[in-house]
Amino acid sequence: MNFDRIKEKLNILADAAKYDVSCSSSGSNRTNKDKGLGNASGMGICHTYTQDGRCVSLLKILLTNHCIFDCAYCVTRKSNDIKRAAFKVQEVVDLTINFYRRNYIEGLFLSSGIFKNPDYTMERLIQVAKKLREEENFNGYIHLKSIPGASDELMREAGLYADRLSVNIEIPTKEGLKLLAPDKKREDFTKPMQKITNEIIQYKSEKKIIKSTPIYAPAGQSTQMIVGASGESDAAIMYTAAHFYKKFQLKRVYYSGYVPISYDDRLPSIGTEVPVLRENRLYQTNWLLRFYGFDIRELLNKEHPNLDVDIDPKLGWALRNLDQFPVDVNRADKRMLARIPGVGMRSVHKILYARKYRKLNWEHLKAIGISMNRAKYFLVCDSSYFESKDRTPEQLKDLILHGGKSKFNNVYNGQLNLFETPQTKRIA
Amino acid sequence: MSHTLSYDNTFEGFLSTVFYVFEYKLSKVKIVKEERFAQTFFDIPIIVETEDEKATRIWRWLAKEAGRGACNDLYRAYLSELEGIEDDLLYFIQAVAKTKDAKHLIKNFADPTILKISKVVRKVGREKHRMDAFVRFRETKDGLYVATVEPDFDVLPLITSHFEKRYADQKWLIYDLKRNYGIYYDLHKVETVKMEMDKNVNKASYSHLFFTENELAYQELWQNYFKSVDIVSRRNTKLHLQHVPKRYWKYLSEKQPFS
Numbered sequence: 001m002n003f004d005r006i007k008e009k010l011n012i013l014a015d016a017a018k019y020d021v022s023c024s025s026s027g028s029n030r031t032n033k034d035k036g037l038g039n040a041s042g043m044g045i046c047h048t049y050t051q052d053g054r055c056v057s058l059l060k061i062l063l064t065n066h067c068i069f070d071c072a073y074c075v076t077r078k079s080n081d082i083k084r085a086a087f088k089v090q091e092v093v094d095l096t097i098n099f100y101r102r103n104y105i106e107g108l109f110l111s112s113g114i115f116k117n118p119d120y121t122m123e124r125l126i127q128v129a130k131k132l133r134e135e136e137n138f139n140g141y142i143h144l145k146s147i148p149g150a151s152d153e154l155m156r157e158a159g160l161y162a163d164r165l166s167v168n169i170e171i172p173t174k175e176g177l178k179l180l181a182p183d184k185k186r187e188d189f190t191k192p193m194q195k196i197t198n199e200i201i202q203y204k205s206e207k208k209i210i211k212s213t214p215i216y217a218p219a220g221q222s223t224q225m226i227v228g229a230s231g232e233s234d235a236a237i238m239y240t241a242a243h244f245y246k247k248f249q250l251k252r253v254y255y256s257g258y259v260p261i262s263y264d265d266r267l268p269s270i271g272t273e274v275p276v277l278r279e280n281r282l283y284q285t286n287w288l289l290r291f292y293g294f295d296i297r298e299l300l301n302k303e304h305p306n307l308d309v310d311i312d313p314k315l316g317w318a319l320r321n322l323d324q325f326p327v328d329v330n331r332a333d334k335r336m337l338a339r340i341p342g343v344g345m346r347s348v349h350k351i352l353y354a355r356k357y358r359k360l361n362w363e364h365l366k367a368i369g370i371s372m373n374r375a376k377y378f379l380v381c382d383s384s385y386f387e388s389k390d391r392t393p394e395q396l397k398d399l400i401l402h403g404g405k406s407k408f409n410n411v412y413n414g415q416l417n418l419f420e421t422p423q424t425k426r427i428a
Numbered sequence: 429m430s431h432t433l434s435y436d437n438t439f440e441g442f443l444s445t446v447f448y449v450f451e452y453k454l455s456k457v458k459i460v461k462e463e464r465f466a467q468t469f470f471d472i473p474i475i476v477e478t479e480d481e482k483a484t485r486i487w488r489w490l491a492k493e494a495g496r497g498a499c500n501d502l503y504r505a506y507l508s509e510l511e512g513i514e515d516d517l518l519y520f521i522q523a524v525a526k527t528k529d530a531k532h533l534i535k536n537f538a539d540p541t542i543l544k545i546s547k548v549v550r551k552v553g554r555e556k557h558r559m560d561a562f563v564r565f566r567e568t569k570d571g572l573y574v575a576t577v578e579p580d581f582d583v584l585p586l587i588t589s590h591f592e593k594r595y596a597d598q599k600w601l602i603y604d605l606k607r608n609y610g611i612y613y614d615l616h617k618v619e620t621v622k623m624e625m626d627k628n629v630n631k632a633s634y635s636h637l638f639f640t641e642n643e644l645a646y647q648e649l650w651q652n653y654f655k656s657v658d659i660v661s662r663r664n665t666k667l668h669l670q671h672v673p674k675r676y677w678k679y680l681s682e683k684q685p686f687s
Contacts, residue, residue, distance in 0.1 A: 003645045007652055014656040035596040042590065045561045046671070048682055050658050053667030060657065098646050099653075101573065101598060102565045104681070137597075259661055274661055353535035364538050 010095070012085040016065045016076050017111055020168070020224065021254045025057040025106035025141045027219035028163040036137030038100060038107070040163055040219075045106055058109040058143060059099050063087055063124055067113030071181035073170065073229050075261045076113045086115075092128050093136065100140050107141030107163070108132070118149035126154060129161035141219070146196065148188035155195040159203075159217035164251070165196050168224040172240045176230030179266055189223075190248075196221055197248045220251035227282060228275040229258040229267055234307045235300040238285055242296045245289075255282045281307045288314055291345055292338045311397060315341040318378055319393040325378045326389065330359050342374030374400055430456035433474045434465040439506055442514060443483035445476045446521055450486075459514035486521075494524045498534035504552045505545050507582045513548065516541050555579050556586040562672075563591075563602055564681045567643040573600040576630060576679055584611050584620075592618050632684065647681045654682035 026044030046055035064086035065076040075082070096108045110128055114121050125144050132138040144158050146167040158165060169189045171177040177186060196217060203216035223244060225237055241253040257279040260270045285307060288294040292314070299313055300306075308316045318325065318341045327336050329351055337348045347370045354360060354368065359382035366372055377387050377396055391399070431454050435441035445459050458471070465473070491499050502517055519541050524530040537543045558579070565573035573595070584604055588611050591602065595613065603610035603625060612621045628634040635644060677683040 003649070007649060010649060010653055011656045014653050018657045018659060032593050032596050037595070037597050039594040041593075045557070047561045048654065048680065049668055049671040050654075051665065051668050052659050052662035053664045053671060054657075054659075054662075055671075056654070056657065059653070095649070098642075099650060101595070102567075102646065102650070102681070103563050103575070103595075104650050257662075259659060276662065350535075350537045353532060354537035356532070357536045358538050360538060367540065367543055368537055 006091060006095070009085045009087055009091070010061070012083050013062045013065060013087060014060065016113075017060045017062045017109070019075065019256060019259065020060065020109070020111060021054070021256045022109070022143070022166060022222055022224060022252065023055045023057045023060070024143075024164070024219070024222070024252060027251055028141055029218050030139050030141075030163060030215060032139050034137060036139055037097070038138050038140035040107065040139060040141040047104055047106065057106045058141065059096055059105045059107070060109040061087070061092070061095075061111075063092065063110060063112035063121075063128070064115055065113045066115045068116070069114055069181070069183050071170075071184065072262065072264045072266055073180055073226055073258065077262075080262070089124065089127050089131060093131050096132060096140075097136055097138065100138070105140075107143070109143040111145040112147070114147060114149075118147045119151050119154060122147040122150035122154045122158065126158050126161065129158070133161050143219075146192040146221075148184060148192065150192055152191075152195045155192045156199055159196055159199055160214060162217055164219040164222065165192075165217055166222040166224070167193055169240075169244070170224065170226050171230055172225050172232050172237045173230065176232060180230060193221060193223070193248045200249070221248060222250055222252040222254065224254040224256055226258050227255050227279050233305045234278075234282065234285075235305040237282060238289075238296055238300050241286065242289065253286065255279050255286075277309060278307075281309065281313060285313045293335050294339075310401060312341070314339070315374055315397075315400070319397055322393060322396075326380045326386070327378060329365065329379050329381045330355055340370075340375055340378050342371035342378075344370075430458065430471055431474055432458045432460060432465070432471040433476050434460050434462050435476050436478050437461045437463060438478060439503065440480055440483040441476070441478040442506060442517075443486045444478045445514075446518060447479075447482040447486050448474075448476045449518065449522075450525070457515075457518065459518060461514075464511070490521065490524065494530045494533055498524075498530075501534055501545065501549045504556075504586070505548045507585065508548050508552050509582055510548060516545055516548075520545060552581050552583065552586075555581045556583045558676065559583050559587050559602075560590055562676050562680060563587075564679060565595075565600060566638075566647070566681075567640050568638055569640055571599060573598050574629075575600070575602045576605050576625070577602060578606040578675075578679075579604065582607060584609070587611075588618050630679070647684070651682050651684070 023046070024044055025040070028040040030040040032039040044057060046057050048056045050056060062076070064084070065082070066084050066086060067076045067078055070078040092108070092110065099105045100107065108128075110125055112121050112125060125147070129142050129144055132142065142162045143164045143166065144162040146155060146158065146165050148167060167189050169186070171180055174186055177184065200217055200220065203213060207213040225240065227237065237255065244250050244253060257275040258268060259274050260268050260272050263270060285299055288299060289296060294317070299317055307313050318339065324339070327340050329337065334348060334352060337343060337351060338345060347368055350368045351360065351365075354364060361382040362385070365375070365381060377391070377400070380386055433445045433448065435445045442459065449457050487499065490502070502520070505513055505517060520534070524533055527533055534542065534546070537546065559577060563575045563577060565575050567573055584602065587602070591600065591611075592613060597615070599614055601610055601612045601621070605625065609620060609622050611618050626638075629638055672680070
């Protein structure tokens with residue numbers, strides 16, 4: 001093995017793959033087989049973190065960065081003058097196995113530029129996965145990219161070896177796509193996605209009848225959208241996400257703040273700041289939809305097409321719906337507890353258990369770990385001290401944002417763990 | 429007068445001590461590890477013998493009354509080795525004895541001591557998960573994949589099954605240098621081992637003596653990979669350090685200077 005050559009390829013093809021944010025290695029149920037190598041059945045593990053704080057869980061590389069397409073937002077676009085390289089199938093297999101044996105990674109995330117045509121590319125990706133599974137008895141996690149435009153037959157095969165498949169729709173609106181990636185149509189993305197969705201459903205129902213049915217893409221599908229490249233609203237992004245979650249039963253939708261990489265005047269110019277705070281607010285909204293029982297229409301609608309930047313989306317919702325507050329923590333149901341600003345799901349569970357033993361007061365709530373700065377205006381508990389109920393939303397927002405500088409920092413550090421000040425920000 | 433009970437640093441020893449407290453109906457008790465045992469003027473010191481049978485009886489009774497989940501939590505909290513954790517655990521076990529239905533008592537987060545235990549359990553869980561992530565195997569010339577660690581808490585017992593299931597086809601050793609013992613897998617089973625580690629094993633200038641050519645090459649590839657995936661325009665050192673605190677860097681291949 002020529003290490004210097006591999007090293008050079010790895011640098012080029014890892015660098016080109018890093019804008020794909022998905023790093024999840026959870027949700028599979030693939031267990032170790034015949035005392036082979038690996039086990040993907042546990043929870044996901046981040047083996048290390050990049051210096052910008054993103055999790056490194058998988059060996060994330062492109063098979064090649066040669067590409068026949070010219071999508072303006074993409075660093076490997078045909079017209080970009082960069083170094084090109086391509087891995088051989090065996091080289092990727094060796095890297096994956098040897099990194100895995102040293103506990104560097106949970107598995108492989110393999111994507112690719114499109115060379116020759118979509119089917120030819122997809123076939124190569126499948127070859128890598130197949131080799132890992134069948135020749136190396138590798139039971140770690142494999143995430144393959146579905147290549148837009150690949151045939152149904154290949155997509156079906158991919159799911160037999162991969163734990164997760166994903167295809168990035170990248171641009172949330174059809175108009176944006178037409179402008180930035182004129183070679184591609186929305187259908188090119190949705191067709192392979194639909195195929196996988198159908199196969200997953202079919203394999204699952206067969207598994208119920210025939211136990212020996214092989215597992216098929218056990219960690220499901222995900223997708224990614226670029227934020228801030230095509231002038232879209234937050235509502236456009238989140239409604240598209242909600243649509244994809246529902247229609248294709250996606251496990252995750254990722255949001256990736258656009259990192260300027262080109263002088264193309266259709267795009268934000270080089271030097272423009274990456275919209276990391278906005279990205280953060282979108283993830284918060286995503287979490288409210290997935291785990292907190294919110295409906296998208298409550299958070300984003302015609303009157304509010306964009307999220308507040310200075311406050312989190314749950315607080316924003318609460319300020320627009322003050323008639324639903326204050327919530328009595330000793331009596332309210334789970335759904336309403338989860339809607340109190342400053343109370344996370346972990347605290348909700350703690351409250352539900354703790355209040356079986358006694359009525360909770362401010363001391364208990366503080367010890368449990370809710371973020372008092374925000375929460376105190378929205379709840380009542382077993383105490384005679386309450387915040388005034390006669391404040392307008394503007395007054396409340398002002399109080400929370402300017403309730404002392406240190407307190408402001410605490411709110412964000414304690415609950416969100418995201419950034420130091422609104423200027424330097426970044427989300428996990 | 430209060431009693432200070434000491435035990436032999438094992439979990440069974442701790443449970444035997446709990447049994448002793450119940451047996452002699454002691455109140456005002458402090459339980460300490462032998463090594464931390466410092467006799468004071470006003471205490472009555474007692475050294476408790478470890479008896480597996482008594483430990484098992486307490487443990488079975490706890491599982492029945494407070495549930496398996498609570499037992500797991502107590503064990504995890506115990507592994508924190510925090511000073512005074514034994515007394516908190518005893519407080520909980522005594523509370524179980526006093527409560528009619530203790531099935532969810534471990535979740536009485538309105539009780540400051542139980543809340544404290546739950547926080548310790550989370551800390552230990554986090555450390556376990558960190559070890560799942562931060563262990564870095566290096567392939568030695570005799571084909572053993574070896575890793576050295578110094579976890580904040582005594583978590584090797586908690587990570588054993590994870591590594592056993594995952595690396596079923598390679599011999600490996602994870603050694604805790606702080607507590608001077610390790611877990612070793614010989615392709616059949618995992619055993620606890622104590623050994624003299626060569627003190628040069630973690631020195632870069634000696635690595636070619638211990639490790640294969642391949643090993644050093646893959647370390648370099650991994651370091652390269654780590655560098656390549658960085659997005660400079662998003663750099664956030666504070667977040668990075670929060671996820672990978674400096675005290676773990678010593679044993680992370682990607683954080684070593686290029687050899």
